[in-house]
Amino acid sequence: MDIQVAIFEDNKLLRDALRTILNGTAGYKCTGSYENGYNWENDIVFSKPDVILMDIEMPGMNGIQITKLVTQKFPNVSVLIQTVFNDTDKIFNALASGASGYILKSDPPVKFLEAITEVFHGGAPMSPTVAKKVLGFFSHENFIRVEPGSTDFPLTDREKEVLGLMVSGNDLKKISEKAFISYETVRTHVKHIYRKLHVASKSEAVMKAKQQGLF
Structure with a gap:
């Protein structure tokens, strides 16, 4: 393709x-x-x-x-x-x-x-x-931080698994392989994760997950 x-x-x-x-x-x-x-x-x-x-x-x-x-x-x-x-x-x-x-x-x-x-x-x-x-x-003080907010994020178990794999540095293809789900399904989960965490990118999602103590 x-x-x-x-x-x-x-x-x-x-x-x-x-x-x-x-x-x-x-x-x-x-x-x-x-x-x-x-x-x-x-x-x-x-x-x-x-x-x-x-x-x-x-x-x-x-x-x-x-x-x-x-x-x-x-x-x-x-x-x-x-x-x-x-x-x-x-x-x-x-x-x-x-x-x-x-x-x-x-x-x-x-x-x-x-x-x-x-x-x-x-x-x-x-x-x-x-x-x-x-x-x-x-390395400087002007590091951009995602502001902490509510820690009550309604992530499903599968979305938490996908987010955990993102935090570990895996790209979508690797997540698909490790979670035994299709690439398109991973993309859908990531879309839902972004919406629920109120972020717009992978780096923001990972940063917020770490700051909020999700992983």
Whole structure:
């Protein structure tokens, strides 16, 4: 099964190049490419992507704003931020909005393909440059925390099992194997976990589970 990918990128040359790479590589298919964020919701409904390659700066709604809305309206779609920016604020604004990964436009094509695959299987890829900034950020006092709230989360036993496997660092594919359930069933459980914990990403879910003493 091909990984369905939609591209939001205002640079035509890069947008066309990414589309050509995806359609020319076995296992991937570009189902839509868009130059702005004006009609983002209709574009996603039309293209039905598994993964979105999302630019940050583009006409209309920017990529960070769209990413936050995608996690709410299309929870089964993963967003991979791709941008020329590598400053800490933009990285964390993107991740806090629910992005699953963050790569730089300067990364080689093979890294894009690897990141798309990793995101599709529940991973959270970052380029080495971005990862270094993330580690640096976590070592300072401005560490972003999920605010503690009620510890009475109505998780089912299966959802608790899936969340526990997420906390242990497993991606969705591994969770499927270890819990003996289908990949799509895992995605459904994760969607319910996000809703019940009031979070929008795997990192937030894991952080909240640890802060609330769920595991």
